[in-house]
Structures are given as C-alpha cells and as structure tokens.
Amino acid sequence: MQRLAMDLRMLSRELSLYLEHQVRVGFFGSGVGLSLILGFSVAYACYYLSSIAKKPQLVTGGESFSRFLQNHCPVVTETYYPTVWCWESRGQTLLRPFITSKPPVQYRNELIKTADGGQISLDWFDNDNSVCYTDGSTRPTILLLPGLTGTSKESYILHMIHLSEELGYRCVVFNNRGVAGENLLTPRTYCCANTEDLETVIHHVHSLYPSAPFLAAGVSMGGMLLLNYLGKIGPKTPLMAAATFSVGWNTFACSESLEKPLNWLLFNYYLTTCLQSSVNKHRHMFVKQIDMDHVMKAKSIREFDKRFTSVMFGYRTIDDYYTDASPNRRLKSVGIPVLCLNSVDDVFSPSHAIPIETAKQNPNVALVLTSYGGHIGFLEGIWPRQCTYMDRVFKQFVQAMVEHGHELSSM
Secondary structure (H helix, E strand, C coil): CHHHHHHHHHHHHHHHHHHHHHCCCHHHHCCHHHHHHHHHHHHHHHHHHHHHCECCEEEECCHHHHHHHHHHCHHHHCCECECCCCCCHHHHHHHHHHHCCCCCCCCEEEEEECCCCCEEEEEEECCCCCCCCCCHHHCCEEEEECCCCCCCCCHHHHHHHHHHHHHCCEEEEEECCCCCCCCCCCCCCCCCCCCHHHHHHHHHHHHHCCCCCEEEEEECHHHHHHHHHHHHHCCCCCCCEEEEECCCCCHHHHHHHHCCHHHHHHHHHHHHHHHHHHHHCCHHHCCCCCCHHHHCCCCCHHHHHHHHHHHHCCCCCHHHHHHHHCHHHCHHHCCCCEEEEEECCCCCCCHHHCCHHHHCCCCCEEEEEECCCCCCCCCECCCCCCCCHHHHHHHHHHHHHHHHCHHHHHC
C-alpha cells in the first residue's frame, strides 16, 4: 500500500504540473475541465483499488508449504499493484519486452554433447565475485529455462540473473537446440514434451557442482518443460526446488485461446513466424524427413506443431503431442517444492485450464494466481523499467529455498 500511495502521489504531482504549465485558458481555465479531470482521477483510483489491485490466490497442497511461503516468501501474500496505466493482459504482455531494462550480463558459453550426437548451448554466469558464497563448489546454482523461442538474452532471464547475482548465486541458462546461434549437428530441435535434453543438462550441471544447492526456474514453455520433467522423474532429481512463470497448463486450451482473432493477430502469427525463422536457419537438416515448404506456410502455432514438431518427435497426431505436452497431467507426480506463478488473465494460459484441484492434492505444489499480469508481464509501478512482481517472486522464493528449505523437510 505504501508503494501505491507513492505512485499515486507521483501521478498527482505530474498531473498538477501538466495542468499548471499546459492548461491555462479556455475550457480548462474555467475550472470545469480541472474538476472533470480530478473527478475522473478519483473515480479511476477508486476503481483501481477496489477491482484491480488484489492479493494473489495462494493454492497449496499442504499447510506446511503455505506457512513456509508466508514466512519466507511474503510477496506471494501481498497485494499486487499492476501498473496503473497498463494492467490489462494484452497490454502487459506486449509492453514488457519493450519497457523493461536489460541488465548487462557477461556469459561464459559451453557446448555440451547429447546422446544422439547433438549439442546444447549453455550460457553460464559464474558470479565468481560472490561475497556470500566465495567457494564455487558450494555456490547455489540456478538453472534458467527461457520461453518458446527465447534465449539467454531475454530481458526476463537477464533480470533473474541480476537478482541471483545480488544473492551471490551462480546461474546457467539452458538454450534449446538451434536457437542460440549454435549449429544443429542432428536433425532435431526441441519441444516441451521431450525432456531428454533437460535431463542431460541437469545431470551435467549437477556433476560439476554436486555439493551446491541446485534449483531451476522456467518461463512459459521453459516452465512447461521443467514441470513435465519433474512430473516424469518425481523426487529422484538433484534439484531441491523449482519455480515456473506463466506456464501453459493445457496445450489444447492455450492453442484455442491464441487462435481467437485478436490474440492470433497480436501473438500467434508473430510467434509462428519466429518458429519458422528458427527452423529455416537449419532447413538443410530437416528436408529428408519433413516437408519444409509446408512448414513455412503455417499460419499458427498449432499448424507449425502439426507440420513440424509432432512429426519430428514421432507423434502420430497433433492431439497426441498436445496431450503429452500438457504439464497439468503430471503435476500430481512432482516430488520437490515447486512454486508456479500465473495470471488468470493470461491469454496464453486460460484460467479455466489452471489445475487448481490437482495442485491441492500435492503437498509439494504451490500455485500463485494474480488477477492481472498477462503473460510474462506482471508490471508494477508508474514506469516499470526495473523489477516486476514476477522478479520479486523469483528472488524471494529461491532465497527462501536456499536459506530455509530445510524447514520444509521438518514440517
């Protein structure tokens, strides 16, 4: 509430300066215009405070996890105040990549081999200047998984690394095959249902630092991949905890929502062209098994997945692939503490598909559901260049698990 009050005072001060210097004569000079503006501002503020600014819904499968989050990750129980001039889902989603800053990060790249002869590009932020964890062998390590066509250069990834740096942690970004500039050595890319590459990465990172606390965070499709991995492997993972953001829980529901005319125009077609561009760079690798001309004519993500992704990974139909890709099916099998942040107005992940009842049946799962925030948006403040609500959830949760995670096993 204190932050909102500061924002409203700033907004009022800027409005007053505008009225003082720009609006001196005519309609506004009579005082009627000023009264109308002030009346509208008061009405908008009342509406915002009563209908927009709300505490998130916290859904957990057990009281222990709920108490743990309230004690050590209080941001999930505090009112979320979306940016007052941009709180609608599509606006938040579209604006974040353009308005948020990109903290400078110096990576160390590593290419690792896979069992099928391919390679995976990892970008490391070693944080060797860490004051809190000077011993690299025990420095907490956060594995970050970007979204559908994302890489280590995405603003949300850079912010997570910046916050991890403040905590003294090390980060490594898992770039999916073929998206980070490296060559494809085999005719294979990636999908959120096949977890083999992620398993390879997790095993590799853990083998380098077996004594370090090891956590993971996935965004959008990266979160889907992470949840599918955790659901398949259960508690037999070297990860001590995980967090996901803006996950698409049911791939059918996601596809249906994104194919609505406005959502298709704003998001679906653009992402489809990104996917096409990504695979077209390696076109020569796929021509023997896939009709690439047909792939390049796709007008939606579903069409791309039907013509390319499902064929590449051997699914009989697109429905078979989408069924296997949906993480809601595996949530009940997750065996480590996982926090999942979603906005119920996210057009990429419709609220009716969020597995609330399933989450209630697993004591390792916590859903944090905000009323607004869009897809990887969660903007807050008058001019949201820096930290977002999503960033604050990430920082508090990973710190809570590293420093107090032992409490969960004793509850």
